[in-house]
Amino acid sequence: MLEVKNLHCxxxxxxxxxxxxxxxxxxxxxxxxxxxxxxxxxxxSVLAGNxxxxxxxxxxxFDGMDLLGMSIEDRARAGLFLGFQYPVEIPGVxxxxxxxxxxxxxxxxxxxxxxxxxxxxxxxxxxxxxxELDSKLTSRAVNEGFxxxxxxxxxxxxxxxxxxxxxxxxETDSGLDxxxxxxxxxxxxxxxxxDNATVVITHYQRLLDYIVPxxxxxxxxxxxxxxxxxxxxLKLEEQGYDWLINQYQ
Amino acid sequence: MNRSLEQGLSELYLSNLDMIGExxxxxxxAARSSFLESFNLSPLPSARDExxxxxxxxxxxxxxxxxxxxxxxxxxxxRNRLPIEGYWIELYNGFCPTDDALxxxxxxxxxxxxxxxMREREDLVLKxxxxxxxxxxxxxxxxxxxFMQDGAFVYxxxxxxxxxxxxxxxxxxxxxxxxxxxxxxLVVVERGAHxxxxxxxxxxxxxxxxxxxxxxSIVADGGNVNxxxxxxxxxxxxxxxxxxxxxxxxxxxxxxxxxxxxGTTRVNARHDLAGRGCESNFYGLYFGTGNERTDICMTVxxxxxxxxxxxxxxxxxxxxxxxAFTGRVYxxxxxxxxxxxxxxxxxxxxxxxxxxxxxxxxxxxxxxxCSHGATVGQMDPEAIYYMRQRGIGEEEARRLQMFxxxxxxxxxxxxxxxxxxxxxxxxxxxxxx
Numbered sequence: 257m258l259e260v261k262n263l264h265c266x267x268x269x270x271x272x273x274x275x276x277x278x279x280x281x282x283x284x285x286x287x288x289x290x291x292x293x294x295x296x297x298x299x300x301s302v303l304a305g306n307x308x309x310x311x312x313x314x315x316x317x318f319d320g321m322d323l324l325g326m327s328i329e330d331r332a333r334a335g336l337f338l339g340f341q342y343p344v345e346i347p348g349v350x351x352x353x354x355x356x357x358x359x360x361x362x363x364x365x366x367x368x369x370x371x372x373x374x375x376x377x378x379x380x381x382x383x384x385x386x387x388e389l390d391s392k393l394t395s396r397a398v399n400e401g402f403x404x405x406x407x408x409x410x411x412x413x414x415x416x417x418x419x420x421x422x423x424x425x426x427e428t429d430s431g432l433d434x435x436x437x438x439x440x441x442x443x444x445x446x447x448x449x450x451d452n453a454t455v456v457i458t459h460y461q462r463l464l465d466y467i468v469p470x471x472x473x474x475x476x477x478x479x480x481x482x483x484x485x486x487x488x489x490l491k492l493e494e495q496g497y498d499w500l501i502n503q504y505q
Numbered sequence: 506m507n508r509s510l511e512q513g514l515s516e517l518y519l520s521n522l523d524m525i526g527e528x529x530x531x532x533x534x535a536a537r538s539s540f541l542e543s544f545n546l547s548p549l550p551s552a553r554d555e556x557x558x559x560x561x562x563x564x565x566x567x568x569x570x571x572x573x574x575x576x577x578x579x580x581x582x583x584r585n586r587l588p589i590e591g592y593w594i595e596l597y598n599g600f601c602p603t604d605d606a607l608x609x610x611x612x613x614x615x616x617x618x619x620x621x622x623m624r625e626r627e628d629l630v631l632k633x634x635x636x637x638x639x640x641x642x643x644x645x646x647x648x649x650x651x652f653m654q655d656g657a658f659v660y661x662x663x664x665x666x667x668x669x670x671x672x673x674x675x676x677x678x679x680x681x682x683x684x685x686x687x688x689x690x691l692v693v694v695e696r697g698a699h700x701x702x703x704x705x706x707x708x709x710x711x712x713x714x715x716x717x718x719x720x721x722s723i724v725a726d727g728g729n730v731n732x733x734x735x736x737x738x739x740x741x742x743x744x745x746x747x748x749x750x751x752x753x754x755x756x757x758x759x760x761x762x763x764x765x766x767x768g769t770t771r772v773n774a775r776h777d778l779a780g781r782g783c784e785s786n787f788y789g790l791y792f793g794t795g796n797e798r799t800d801i802c803m804t805v806x807x808x809x810x811x812x813x814x815x816x817x818x819x820x821x822x823x824x825x826x827x828x829a830f831t832g833r834v835y836x837x838x839x840x841x842x843x844x845x846x847x848x849x850x851x852x853x854x855x856x857x858x859x860x861x862x863x864x865x866x867x868x869x870x871x872x873x874x875c876s877h878g879a880t881v882g883q884m885d886p887e888a889i890y891y892m893r894q895r896g897i898g899e900e901e902a903r904r905l906q907m908f909x910x911x912x913x914x915x916x917x918x919x920x921x922x923x924x925x926x927x928x929x930x931x932x933x934x935x936x937x938x
Contacts, residue, residue: 327899397909
């Protein structure tokens with residue numbers, strides 16, 4: 257589904273990603289871990305199309321399409337979802353309006369009719385239950401006045417609404433208390449199916465207790481330096497990254 | 506030396522004073538000499554005047570302007586009228602076109618032509634007329650009072666709640682020469698009465714008009730007024746408006762003004778909270794594109810204790826448009842327990858658009874809760890990115906952000922019947938930006 261080959265990118269002339277190779281197949285869950293500043297969030301942003309980053313080398317194919325040649329919105333419409341580390345507030349725009357527009361844009365891209373008001377409300381209700389999102393929040397402005405936990409739940413709610421082929425979750429566990437972490441992680445697990453794929457970026461093994469990865473990658477200085485199975489996360493939790501970094505150097 | 510603008514206008518008045526005063530009460534006409542005097546004493550302000558830095562009236566009044574002293578015929582072309590059911594008062598270039606345009610309802614409500622009202626209800630009208638407009642401080646107000654021949658009049662008697670909104674529809678157009686118009690309105694809401702008033706200022710064609718408009722609104726003890734205003738003038742027009750609102754004890758006013766378009770728009774608004782326990786809420790929204798210029802000067806005077814005021818004015822400017830906001834909240838020495846809030850927020854869509862904002866507080870009482878703020882910002886690229894990541898196209902995301910910006914203003918539309926229309930107008934305007 258996702259093939260990343262030798263991906264390099266720079267921001268303000270500084271090279272952040274230095275040759276990433278990654279292959280994600282349908283039905284898989286990948287975890288990307290790594291020390292601060294290793295380029296994890298940058299990698300997620302580049303895949304989403306954030307224009308702050310300049311891709312200098314490499315290629316990415318998504319579902320057979322040249323991802324890097326697509327606009328941000330077309331990547332999203334084609335089924336790529338990014339769960340933001342810091343979800344953005346959009347004052348004055350209600351969650352319901354925002355989601356209705358987003359869902360219908362995606363449907364249009366896929367050649368489907370827009371949802372009727374009734375079907376849309378039903379979908380909102382059904383999906384907000386997945387992350388136990390207070391229905392009052394969906395009538396408020398996007399992320400405005402949401403707590404840290406609500407913002408992250410809201411990301412997973414949007415993921416549920418948009419039903420992406422590939423979800424990249426950028427530190428969705430950061431800033432969550434134990435209960436919220438469980439709710440968010442269980443939500444992600446519920447949304448996982450054999451016909452989609454998930455990439456979770458995280459610092460903590462705890463999240464992976466819920467979202468069990470098929471592969472764990474360690475990103476360091478803009479490259480994936482090690483790939484293992486779920487036991488790698490446990491080992492990293494115990495021993496840190498030094499042993500891997502030393503081995504790499 | 507060239508004849509000054511003021512001399513020219515004074516001569517225009519003096520040589521037509523018979524026509525101007527025809528059919529109007531003698532004591533009203535007698536008072537005009539004092540307006541002539543105050544107009545002559547305070548010349549039209551130029552940009553050198555601090556208050557008119559962003560709106561040079563000397564330049565705006567310069568040049569040749571036609572002025573007609575008789576009602577204009579109704580414009581023939583189709584017009585985009587407000588889809589509001591109500592008690593309509595239609596004015597063309599400041600005049601009600603027919604002479605029988607005064608309606609008296611069974612419950613005592615009176616509405617229609619100010620001219621006819623002055624003739625038929627002289628004592629009632631003159632009890633309120635020119636009691637709150639600032640004829641001494643603003644030369645454009647004195648000029649309006651000097652030339653006033655007609656206008657709109659609304660009177661809601663004690664304890665009466667008007668079941669429909671009053672729609673004051675001011676339309677301007679000449680199809681030929683540049684024309685100067687004077688528009689006037691007087692709204693009186695008596696003790697414990699309630700009125701909804703929707704005011705529209707609209708160009709009917711592309712001709713140049715210079716409109717000098719004055720509105721006096723008086724809300725007596727316990728009265729309640731919802732006052733909306735929608736401005737849709739053409740790009741070569743100049744609209745100078747003075748809005749004077751006088752509130753008595755325990756009265757309430759909820760206001761919304763949307764300045765959608767217009768060449769130059771200048772607003773002098775003064776809200777006097779002149780009785781205990783008044784509440785006044787004002788929401789304003791302006792748009793500027795091309796070379797449009799919007800200059801809003803608002804003063805809220807807290808003259809008595811226990812009053813609450815809230816003002817929020819937002820603007821979106823693009824192209825080379827100019828937006829200016831000068832807000833002043835004055836709290837008199839005795840006006841204890843005042844609660845006042847004032848804010849002006851602007852979205853600057855282009856580097857060439859300019860915004861000037863100046864919120865001011867002037868407080869002479871010690872037990873008050875007052876705050877104010879102003880911002881000028883650009884679109885938030887993070888929010889655009891976020892929306893695009895959800896599949897919303899870039900243009901749509903920009904529009905959505907602008908809708909979000911204006912949403913809290915239009916959602917405070919005080920008339921149920923007009924809210925959707927106001928929202929549609931704002932959305933249509935955003936789509937042009």
